[in-house]
Amino acid sequence: MKKSSTQFVGREPEMKRLKGLLSSRCANLIVVRGRRRIGKSRLLLEFGKELKSIYFTGNPPMKKVTAQTQRDVFVRQLERVGIPGVKADDWGNIFWHLSKHTEKGKVLIVFDEISWMGGKDPQFLGHLKTAWDMYFSKNPNLILALCGSISSWIEKNILSNTGFLGRIVMDLVLDELPLQSCSAFWHPKESCITPHEKFKVLSVTGGVPFYLEQIKPNLSAEQNILELCFTRGGLLVREFDDIFSDLFSRRKGSHKELVTCLANGPKELVQICKELGKSQGGLYSQYLDELVKAGFIKRDHTWDLKSGKPGKLSRYRLSDNYLRFYLKYISPNHAKIDQGKVSDSILNSLPGWEAIMGLQFENLVTHNYKILWELLNIPAEEVVMDGPFFQSTTTKQLGCQIDYMIQSRFNTLYLCEIKFKKGLIGKKIIDEMEKKRQRLKIPRYFSIRPVLIHVNGVEESVLDEQYFDKVIDFSNLLM
Known part of the structure; x- marks a missing residue:
């Protein structure tokens, strides 16, 4: 070899x-x-x-x-x-x-x-x-x-x-590398680079080893992203087309349509088909399954809290950080990139960047669910169901979405709010979480444990309220 x-x-x-x-x-x-x-x-x-x-x-x-x-x-x-x-x-x-x-x-x-x-x-x-x-x-x-x-x-x-x-x-x-392994790609400067800067790069690459191997530790996150994503001939400029040509060949157009549809957030099959003007079932269900098995999207099933069994409702989520970054920011600028006309300051003006960073951070957290269980002291054998959870609006209940939820066999629900913010997270987060908790239809005999997962810290007032059972700083995994 x-x-x-x-x-x-x-x-x-x-x-x-x-x-x-x-x-x-x-x-x-x-x-x-x-x-x-x-x-x-x-x-x-x-x-x-x-x-x-x-x-x-x-x-x-x-x-x-x-x-x-x-x-x-x-x-x-x-x-x-x-x-x-x-x-x-x-x-x-x-x-x-x-x-x-x-x-x-x-x-x-x-x-x-x-x-x-x-x-x-x-x-x-x-x-x-x-x-x-x-x-x-x-x-x-x-x-x-x-x-x-x-x-x-x-x-x-x-x-x-x-x-x-x-x-x-x-x-x-x-699967993608766990976060604890990712810092090694900044060697020998891993201890000098802040977790926030590493998260910026990971929001583009995810935990994909080959992409992480391209990092130049002497460059800032912005410079690395600019070189890989917005420079003519850059690896991540070409990669999207290479992926779909190599893996899906003649059907690549349909697979591209599907990931593009999911770039702004998770969707149910009926929503996807409606947006694309396709009928449910048939080939598009098969293509979604192929994308799931290829590791680019995840199918998140909601579940019945009383029985702990998966329900019929599910959403497809673009779980691959690179694909979303490409679709949101590289693809719209592809012509300029090929002409070498992209400004070095492009990263300062990416539309909706903070919202997209939130989705990318959620992907990183859900990819690292085993680490999260350890941080919450939940043995794997005690987990009944876990994953992003959503409740549809009906005549009897309001809709809500939990970024990540764990149901334990001791009838405890861990409601995880995943928040990526440049500055400190304020008390507003408590109101947002409480609104979700109140909307969630929970069996009477269940205990609720709200959890906050962040990167850049929280205000003292949030901790003083003692609303969250656990406040987890995910940046510690990249130290």
Whole structure:
């Protein structure tokens, strides 16, 4: 594998799971999936340093790329790892030659972007299953990792495929890095940079490792954002189109429509279809599901407080900070960026920036829900349901929305208000939270614990009121 020059950050739980495979007494077939740029390949590269590793990747799905193209590319990669002379006419033959090269010893084989590699060949998965059963599985020290960004394809064709039933021993889904890991990308200046400045960058990048690797610690947050997002040829100027071309190919227009619709906030399916002039169900429900599985949006279900079971109502939320920032601020200025006509002061005049920062901060908090549980001293086994919660307006109740709510098995509701503000948060926040609490239809036997989550501090008057059971400064996670 190619050696990486950048520091490897985080992923301790995922690495622990992978290293656990090394003590196995039999061959292991695993799946590693997650959002583009989330660090799947890098994780396997780092893991592969402990054993012989061979890495293959599929060709991006362009117009002239065929099933034969993918076999040709694979065979050329075989040559580079010392397996020459293999004919590219049949996957069964290709896999047999690879298996002869990996019969003994500890070895990791990675098939990266598996959906590109085999998506156009109906025989690919059958040959892979046969090769696993007859050849690869015979080496008890072998690990074969099927890796990809298109989780919907992997679920349908591998995880739900009867041919692979009982063969996949691990389905490793990579999410964004937790906040505690993100400060390391400002090394060696992490202790000199304020959490507020780090949050500015994270409001654009989220916890996506590849984006965070582009940070230049000697530059301010504004300078980093300007270079990545508003400079001709900047990585995050091009990234949006690359994501949708690589992952969704011919259907990219429909997927772009959907994320654009969600840029200003969460919506129910009926709202989305109405705004786009589409009928409910059918292809657009499928496209939303693909975006959920690709890691770009989340489907937040409301739930019945009495039973603790999910309800029928749900909202789709754009959970990817980069996509929202692109749609709100890079896309409208794309022509100017390409012409090199964007002012260095553009960040001072972004419309609705404070409101968007609020949505981005909510994403960061909900991504880091496990840390939040720890800060609230709630063991995972006590959580019945959690997530952004909304109550619809009916003849019997008023509507309300809780940024994040936790229901414990001891009939306690933690109502979390997530607030991103440049200055200190004042007493007005208590009135806002109390209004939500009063609107929320709560069973009589439930206890309520309001929680305030902030970044830049609260006024003493808020603390003096002792309204909030817990006031959490999320900036401590970026110290």
